[in-house]
Amino acid sequence: MKIFHNKTELTHHIDDLKAKGKSIGFVPTMGALHNGHLSLVNKGLSENDVVLVSIFVNPTQFDNHEDLAKYPRTLEADVSLLKTVSDETIMVYAPTVEDIYDSNIKSQSFTFDGLEHEMEGAFRDGHFDGVGTIVKRLFEIVKPNRAYFGEKDFQQLQIIKKLVELHNLPVKVIGCAIHRALDGLAMSSRNTRLTPEHRAAAPFIYKTLKTAKTKFGTKSAKYVTEWVEMQFETQPLLELEYFIIADTKTLKPVKRKSTKKTYRAFIAVYAGDIRLIDNIALN
CATH class of the missing domain: 3.40.50.620 (HUPs)
Structure with a gap:
């Protein structure tokens, strides 16, 4: 080589x-x-x-x-x-x-x-x-x-x-496409720095994104965002920095859904002092 x-x-x-x-x-x-x-x-x-x-x-x-x-x-x-x-x-x-x-x-x-x-x-x-x-x-x-x-x-x-x-x-x-571990955690060089406890908690991020995608099919972006924020309040090892549903072209947060646009959910979470990001296509 x-x-x-x-x-x-x-x-x-x-x-x-x-x-x-x-x-x-x-x-x-x-x-x-x-x-x-x-x-x-x-x-x-x-x-x-x-x-x-x-x-x-x-x-x-x-x-x-x-x-x-x-x-x-x-x-x-x-x-x-x-x-x-x-x-x-x-x-x-x-x-x-x-x-x-x-x-x-x-x-x-x-x-x-x-x-x-x-x-x-x-x-x-x-x-x-x-x-x-x-x-x-x-x-x-x-x-x-x-x-x-x-x-x-x-x-x-x-x-x-x-x-x-x-x-x-x-x-x-x-x-x-995002390459994931078997438990859904997005592959990242930062993952090696997670403690065993934080590594065990981290798959919750992708699990939440998948549920958010399902909810976005029938609920508003505001509803889904507030739901995600509440989910992370139950996770003592994970601190949500942001969850944003955005237009894939402009990356601006969505105010009202349109069938003519594509959307993606973006998330940043601290697991201890390690910052993890992920996202998922919503439609």
Whole structure:
């Protein structure tokens, strides 16, 4: 498996592959890989000749410095996991902060037609400027044909699609279904930091989302939201940060349902000091 730490060496290799007519799939990650990431890699391999996985903990998208410091960095284990899928058709780009940002570790400012102000944007100051900065930079370095993102970060997925549209980037962004543990918990690198007690409580999040989806078929968004808030009041190990039913295109909270629109329920929950997000399509 080819592992690159330097963008110049990587771009030369990618140029060689493209000169031979090879298509490049791209899966950007912050490492601590799990089966959810592997599902993205497998999707990429089914549609491209080669897949590049970037492993980079991006400092500019953390509003909490303690969270950045604690984020797991497990490159050796990540490479071993990727080798279980393929040793030949997967490459890894694991750059240093300097290789990505030179000496200017700073976000660009972006506007994404208002998508950046909803949900996560309201709770994590500057987060999507950091996401836009690193994804745009990686797209410029990797020049992939297609890039794969999980729907667990659905707002991020919509913002990256908007980034590509606004900046005319020559890459097709593909959203992939949320990969879940058998008990329904959405796969996340943060799950490894849950205590046994919080891990046992966490599947309640998806269970509640599924019931909310059923209720949304006959009840108003306001009713469903208040019902979800009451459910979490019964959970001493889980603290609800937000539950929002939003239009999938604008990500704005729904006031009145329309049969002409599609909706999604979004949730953020603290299990101890670990913040978990999830979402579900409602119609």
